Amino acid sequence: MITIRNLSKRYGNFEALHHIDLSVKKGEFLVILGASGAGKSTLLRCINHLTEPTTGEIRVDGVQSHGDRAGLRRVRRDVAMIFQHYNVVPRLSVLKNVLTGRLSAMPAVLSWFQMFPHEDIGIARESLRRVGLEAKADMRTDTLSGGEKQRVGIARALAQRPKVILADEPVSSLDPKTSRSVLSCLREASRESGITVICNLHQVDYAMEFGERIIGVAGGRVVFEGRPDEMTEEALHRIYPEGVEVPGHDEQPAVAPHAPVSASAATARPVPPLLPSQQTFALEKT
Amino acid sequence: MISLGRYNLLVGASGGNAGWWKYLVATAGGIGIIWWAAIGAQLSVPELVKGAPWIADFLGRMFPPNWEFARKLVKPAIETVQIAVWGTLLAIVLAVPVCFLAARNISPNLAVFHFTRQLLNMMRGINEIILALIFVAAVGLGPFAGVLALALHGAGMLGKFFAESIEDIDQGPIEALRATGAGPIQTIIFGVLPQVVTTWIAVILYRFETNLRQATVLGMVGAGGIGFELMGSMKLFQYQDTATCILVIVTMVMTADYVSSKLRAWIQQGAR
Numbered sequence: 001m002i003t004i005r006n007l008s009k010r011y012g013n014f015e016a017l018h019h020i021d022l023s024v025k026k027g028e029f030l031v032i033l034g035a036s037g038a039g040k041s042t043l044l045r046c047i048n049h050l051t052e053p054t055t056g057e058i059r060v061d062g063v064q065s066h067g068d069r070a071g072l073r074r075v076r077r078d079v080a081m082i083f084q085h086y087n088v089v090p091r092l093s094v095l096k097n098v099l100t101g102r103l104s105a106m107p108a109v110l111s112w113f114q115m116f117p118h119e120d121i122g123i124a125r126e127s128l129r130r131v132g133l134e135a136k137a138d139m140r141t142d143t144l145s146g147g148e149k150q151r152v153g154i155a156r157a158l159a160q161r162p163k164v165i166l167a168d169e170p171v172s173s174l175d176p177k178t179s180r181s182v183l184s185c186l187r188e189a190s191r192e193s194g195i196t197v198i199c200n201l202h203q204v205d206y207a208m209e210f211g212e213r214i215i216g217v218a219g220g221r222v223v224f225e226g227r228p229d230e231m232t233e234e235a236l237h238r239i240y241p242e243g244v245e246v247p248g249h250d251e252q253p254a255v256a257p258h259a260p261v262s263a264s265a266a267t268a269r270p271v272p273p274l275l276p277s278q279q280t281f282a283l284e285k286t
Numbered sequence: 287m288i289s290l291g292r293y294n295l296l297v298g299a300s301g302g303n304a305g306w307w308k309y310l311v312a313t314a315g316g317i318g319i320i321w322w323a324a325i326g327a328q329l330s331v332p333e334l335v336k337g338a339p340w341i342a343d344f345l346g347r348m349f350p351p352n353w354e355f356a357r358k359l360v361k362p363a364i365e366t367v368q369i370a371v372w373g374t375l376l377a378i379v380l381a382v383p384v385c386f387l388a389a390r391n392i393s394p395n396l397a398v399f400h401f402t403r404q405l406l407n408m409m410r411g412i413n414e415i416i417l418a419l420i421f422v423a424a425v426g427l428g429p430f431a432g433v434l435a436l437a438l439h440g441a442g443m444l445g446k447f448f449a450e451s452i453e454d455i456d457q458g459p460i461e462a463l464r465a466t467g468a469g470p471i472q473t474i475i476f477g478v479l480p481q482v483v484t485t486w487i488a489v490i491l492y493r494f495e496t497n498l499r500q501a502t503v504l505g506m507v508g509a510g511g512i513g514f515e516l517m518g519s520m521k522l523f524q525y526q527d528t529a530t531c532i533l534v535i536v537t538m539v540m541t542a543d544y545v546s547s548k549l550r551a552w553i554q555q556g557a558r
Contacts, residue, residue, distance in 0.1 A: 076467035087458035104305040104467030
């Protein structure tokens with residue numbers, strides 16, 4: 001579905017991506033794992049031309065698109081994106097936010113006057129149903145919680161009827177329980193419609209749990225590639241040269257005491273026992 | 287720190303080699319400029335004292351206001367409001383298309399951004415009265431010249447404020463809309479406008495208030511409204527009529543201030 005050849009991106013003297021080669025199969029749920037600043041976001045943003053790569057070739061469904069207007073519209077119609085900060089429009093209703101996913105497919109002039117085809121409204125409502133928010137369709141989006149806003153973001157992506165969804169740190173601003181439900185929601189959607197998902201994460205345990213395949217990125221290079229059960233302690237050290245990050249540690253100081261545990265817990269085992277976020281999860285339930 | 291009885295004089299220590307001398311020079315320079323300006327403006331306390339009886343005489347002649355004259359002011363007063371309404375409306379119509387080009391984050395490129403910003407600066411730089419004089423020459427005496435003057439100056443003002451509010455919005459939703467493949471106008475309508483609409487309404491209300499105040503003096507250069515009656519009564523030495531004019535103007539301006547500040551407060555409250 002996606003083929004990336006020799007992709008590099010430089011910002012001045014800083015090389016954000018270094019000769020990346022990557023291919024993703026149709027319907028695959030691929031996790032890109034890496035520390036902040038490893039180049040995950042740049043990689044994702046290159047795919048839908050939010051960032052122009054310095055060199056390299058990206059094909060989506062066999063088509064290589066260029067930075068011109070027509071090329072942008074074509075690739076962006078097929079490739080939907082989900083953002084860390086949701087990026088929903090606060091003052092619009094939930095339904096209208098989801099409808100913005102249909103904008104590229106409907107008559108532009110009518111949309112300026114808030115006229116939407118029945119068909120597109122139907123698609124938007126169906127997308128909302130799939131993320132479990134159909135009851136909140138008419139609410140203003142800024143009245144929703146963080147997790148709900150991200151579901152609106154997912155619904156907006158689904159409404160695009162995309163071939164690919166790029167999710168850039170979709171759960172970094174959410175608590176562990178909400179994070180799991182949002183990621184499950186994304187996984188269900190991708191399975192139901194055979195959508196390819198590339199999901200950036202910096203939390204090892206979520207990557208193990210949700211990824212069908214994991215690409216480890218550090219310093220702009222691919223340093224690991226394989227199934228979650230192929231992840232080794234040594235690979236983790238390559239992905240996190242500075243040590244394993246504690247998920248959400250900046251938002252939740254209460255988790256910080258567990259930090260030493262994570263370094264030893266996030267080791268070679270396929271499913272590491274009680275990683276920090278799972279511990280928080282358990283604490284919440286008791 | 288200097289001790290003065292029960293008080294300490296707390297001022298920051300002076301840095302650098304020049305010590306306190308540089309402050310002395312700066313103070314002397316400041317006083318020099320003020321003195322120079324006073325000479326140019328011919329400030330004069332004796333003149334003010336000498337003129338005081340004349341001012342008193344003038345005020346005396348204005349009293350009591352001629353309430354009969356108020357009836358003749360109803361039409362010009364209404365015309366003033368009408369000028370302000372259309373001046374504001376046309377200003378919005380002119381400002382809206384330009385403001386997107388003049389916002390750094392939406393503008394297609396830097397050249398367009400600087401050009402539109404300078405254009406708005408020019409429109410804003412010329413005073414309404416001067417614009418009114420020009421438009422009176424162009425379209426003739428009457429309120430329409432006033433409307434055009436307010437529209438042009440107001441467009442410069444509104445365009446700048448609109449553009450600045452666009453620069454303050456959250457970029458995230460804009461990026462998300464671009465990523466869905468939405469066109470530039472769709473991005474503005476669904477991403478930008480919902481984020482700026484309350485700010486814009488507040489700015490427009492404020493502009494209407496200012497335009498009403500300006501419309502009351504446009505008549506002095508023949509551009510319609512109540513200002514014409516004000517000038518006329520003064521030229522005919524009908525100072526009691528002048529007093530009525532001034533009272534009507536003050537009432538109108540205060541009412542507009544009150545209503546628009548209430549409306550703005552109401553909108554901002556709803557904007558939470």
